Amino acid sequence: MKRVKWQPSRFGAVDLADQVGREFNLPLDRLSEKFSFEAATKIARENRSLMYGRRAERMFEYVVASLGKADLITAEDASAPLYAGIEVQAPDYFVSLKTGQKFFVEVKNTEPKTIHTPVTFGNAYLSRLKHYAKLKGHPLLIAVYWNDLRTWTINKVEDFETKNGTIILRFVDAYQRSIAGDFGDRMVATIPPLVCRIHAASDRPSSLQKNDQASFTISALSFYIENKEILNEREQQIAFYLMFHSAWEDEMPIATMDGERVAYVEIAARQAGDKSLDQAFESLGTLAGMISSYYKWLTTTDDEVVRLTPQLEPAELAPGFDDAYRGEVLRLWQFQIEPNYEPLIRG
Structure with a gap:
């Protein structure tokens, strides 16, 4: 979707001034007597x-x-x-x-x-x-x-x-x-786990410290599912999105060493809870939930809301697959969500 072009810095300011003027019964040239945009914004930001x-x-x-x-x-x-x-x-x-x-x-x-x-x-x-x-x-x-x-x-x-x-x-x-x-x-699912491998640059210093902290320069990322590497660029982008914004939880990173050097670190993501369930796939969460996770990441810093809307357009927040998606390696199940009008569940 496209947003209608609008210039809030030109038209929004005078519209806001008009509304504030009505609230305080002041002409536009006297608003500063009762209202400060900076102070009002500060008060709002402090209200979580x-x-x-x-x-x-x-x-x-x-x-x-x-x-x-x-x-x-x-x-x-x-x-x-x-x-x-x-x-x-x-x-x-x-x-x-x-x-x-x-x-x-x-x-x-x-x-x-x-x-x-x-x-x-x-x-x-x-x-x-x-x-x-x-x-x-x-x-x-x-x-x-x-x-x-x-x-x-x-x-x-x-x-x-x-x-x-x-x-x-x-x-x-x-x-x-x-x-x-x-x-x-819709609900989205795939085969667990989804693995991200973070590769260390071979020409830069690399080590594993005594406190289990790995020190290295990242050279590349690769993704794996069902023990297969995801090579398709679009599927790689989707895998990256799912690692960050699905409901799956990341397990503890595991470093693979090449002598004294870190070769790569692997992070596996899967659904929280019982991992012994006998089923082919696990839910990644809802599509709306993933988009919301990305939206919150773009508008939050240190657990504080710093923007109400991101700079990106809505299409840029979507995960990159639609109803017609057919992956080469990264297989996805998508389930239409329908209402159930049976008697309501009461807790």
Whole structure:
């Protein structure tokens, strides 16, 4: 997807000034009496909850664009709408899918203490969102990024609204009825382990210290799966992406020596948990989860959000494979995620 060209440094600044002027009832040439852009930004950056929440909103846009099923995404809450009658609130996004489906989406970020810790919507809050969606004629969805689980769920409001007009959304229920598959999300799997071999330059100093720290200059990376080297350049790029951004965990690096020199160090990645399971492949996680991992890596430094959006375009965050992918060595299984409307799982 391509972003419409816009110059925030030219138009965004005066639009912000106009809105701040209305808030403080000041003309544009007197805003500095009440407002400092630098101070306001500093206060926002120091609010961890605010920064992570706003970042998740921006991340949703990039994730949906990267999944490839949308033909239009707009920030619906970019301005304050005028309304008559019942109070309204614009949801975060309007999304038009290539299937013809159109939705409003409210986005939330959460770090639940357990998988049963809910995300809640109060009656007044939900009512404002629903009335806005009703007036504009498209269904309202709730998208939640479950941070520690590296998973997105996207749910229809009517599946979870209670009789008193509230929503209590737990991960186990949200995941069961998620329609993220309609947006292009899917589960990806391959044969474990995926191995990255980091080669030491033969013409530079190389050694293994007493504290098991290897000291060498990297000359090349190579990747292996099913005891075969991945030679195709595209598959190498996908393997690199999966090593960093899938849900698999890296095992302890193992150094291979050439006399007193480090020849290479191997890092194997596989699914956490029981390694004795008798199955051909293991889940790498969801595609949306991998894109989100890359997005967070691009916008975080020392566990602090330093950007809300990365400099890259959405297509550059995708892992490089689609529904038609057929690997020469790196085999992938891709599973469409469908909602289950059996009675909800309760914990």
